Structure formats: C-alpha cells, structure tokens
Amino acid sequence: MEQMNLISPEIMAEISDGNSTKLPDNTRKMLQVLASLNTPKELLASLLEVAEFSLHHVRYLAGPLVIHRSPWSDTIPQWLKFACIQDRLELIFTEYEQDQVGVSSTATEVLTLKV
Structure with a gap:
C-alpha cells in the first residue's frame, strides 16, 4: 500500500531545502494573526517549538507574566495582557532574524509590572 502525501512536491522541496534556515514570511504573519486573536500563549509557544525556535524563546513566550502585587494590579485590563x-x-x-537570544523584556511587560 502506497503512502499518500498531502503536501505538494514544491512545498516538500522548500521544507527540505537545507539552505533556507529562516522562518518564511507567511508563517510569521500567521503566528502574528493568531496572537492578535488572543490565542493562548501555550499554543503559540508550541508552534514556535515546531518551527524549531530556540528553547529560550519557546519558554519566554509560554512563561508567566510578571505582575507586581499592588492595589492597582486588579485593574490591569485583559487586552494589556494579550x-x-x-x-x-x-x-x-x-x-530570530538577528540570530540571537536576548534577556530583555518588552515595554508592554514593563507597563504591567509597574501597574
């Protein structure tokens, strides 16, 4: 019995091409759209892992948001967390594009920490 391949030969050639190590633009856009739809961060991190991003990046995306305990911490809107x-x-x-792994956080994270 012959195995049926659902992926076109052109796409398979692109996937198996050892010279292409960067993430295709359409994959990046798809992940950005998923993030804008408030997709759970754990699912996005799983997709990064499938795309062979560094373990540091996968853990950073899936990791918890650090929120300072203050009287105002309950007022952080859900949209800010997303x-x-x-x-x-x-x-x-x-x-990823610069072939590096940083140790900094985003400005949005700093904002949630200060609230």
Whole structure:
C-alpha cells in the first residue's frame, strides 16, 4: 500500500531545502494573526517549538507574566495582557532574524509590572 502525501512536491522541496534556515514570511504573519486573536500563549509557544525556535524563546513566550502585587494590579485590563504576548512574539521574531537570544523584556511587560 502506497503512502499518500498531502503536501505538494514544491512545498516538500522548500521544507527540505537545507539552505533556507529562516522562518518564511507567511508563517510569521500567521503566528502574528493568531496572537492578535488572543490565542493562548501555550499554543503559540508550541508552534514556535515546531518551527524549531530556540528553547529560550519557546519558554519566554509560554512563561508567566510578571505582575507586581499592588492595589492597582486588579485593574490591569485583559487586552494589556494579550498585548504582552503579541509584543513578546515580535521580540522573538526580531531576535530570530538577528540570530540571537536576548534577556530583555518588552515595554508592554514593563507597563504591567509597574501597574
């Protein structure tokens, strides 16, 4: 019995091409759209892992948001928490393009920490 391949030969050639080590633009856009739809960060991190991003980036995206305990911490809007995930993803893409792994956080995360 012959195995059926659902992926076109052109796409398979692109995937198996050892010279292409960068993430395709359409994949990056798809992840950005998913992040804008408030997709759980754990799912986005799983997709980064499938795309063979560094373990540091995967853990950073899936990791908890650090929120300072203060009388105002309950007033952090949900959209700001989702914005943190979107900004983390952008930082990861920037570092990925530059072949580096940083140790900084995003400005949005700093905002949630200060509230």
